[in-house]
Amino acid sequence: MRVFLCVKERRCTVCGLEIPPGPIWRVVDTEETEMLSQVLAADLGHKFHNQAPNQEGPGHRACMIYSAMICPFLAGPGARRGRAGNTYGMEMPKGDVRGGKAGVVAYDGYEFTSTPAGPGVVYGHPLELIEYESGEDLLGELEKLLQNEDADDLAPCPPWLLDDEAAVEVAFKRAIRTPEDVARLNAARHAEQTRRKKQKQAKASRRRNR
Numbered sequence: 317m318r319v320f321l322c323v324k325e326r327r328c329t330v331c332g333l334e335i336p337p338g339p340i341w342r343v344v345d346t347e348e349t350e351m352l353s354q355v356l357a358a359d360l361g362h363k364f365h366n367q368a369p370n371q372e373g374p375g376h377r378a379c380m381i382y383s384a385m386i387c388p389f390l391a392g393p394g395a396r397r398g399r400a401g402n403t404y405g406m407e408m409p410k411g412d413v414r415g416g417k418a419g420v421v422a423y424d425g426y427e428f429t430s431t432p433a434g435p436g437v438v439y440g441h442p443l444e445l446i447e448y449e450s451g452e453d454l455l456g457e458l459e460k461l462l463q464n465e466d467a468d469d470l471a472p473c474p475p476w477l478l479d480d481e482a483a484v485e486v487a488f489k490r491a492i493r494t495p496e497d498v499a500r501l502n503a504a505r506h507a508e509q510t511r512r513k514k515q516k517q518a519k520a521s522r523r524r525n526r
């Protein structure tokens with residue numbers, strides 16, 4: 317639920333803070349790194365759009381570089397997946413090898429949408445790819461970023477990102493409202509306001525007529 321909320325509110329799935337307008341980042345495996353490096357090298361002349369949904373949300377450049385460095389599966393070429401997973405019917409067995417290289421990639425945007433394979437995050441046009449073999453290769457990139465980072469610009473993170481489970485539930489319910497739900501809630505609120513106003517007016521006129 318937290319990942320879904322971050323995606324909806326354009327928050328980084330690593331640190332939970334909002335991502336400023338502009339590119340968003342994610343970490344990709346060997347196969348996708350190779351595909352993206354071909355796409356970027358080919359200079360298509362039009363936007364490339366991969367419609368495949370993802371379960372992982374986007375993040376800040378620094379956060380994604382950092383998670384690529386510290387995640388045991390993403391950080392090393394010989395690394396193996398510690399837990400089996402299943403993504404849109406594709407099995408990811410435990411012990412799966414990450415492969416020779418991986419990448420941290422920037423896209424011009426993303427959306428949370430439903431696709432034939434199921435709902436997920438669909439990323440936009442790739443803008444930049446930082447390829448790496450082991451997590452240490454990214455140290456220079458991260459240092460460069462941290463020197464430019466201004467911590468004062470950062471807004472505090474919302475309570476639902478921490479250990480407040482009730483806040484997560486409330487935020488989640490709010491986020492999954494459809495436009496019809498919102499219209500219904502607004503209509504109910506409006507009716508309630510009108511009712512109260514009438515009550516007040518009735519009271520006032522009773523007072524006048526006394």
Ligand SMILES: [Zn+2]
Pocket residue numbers: 328329330331332333375376379
């Ligand atoms: Zn972040």
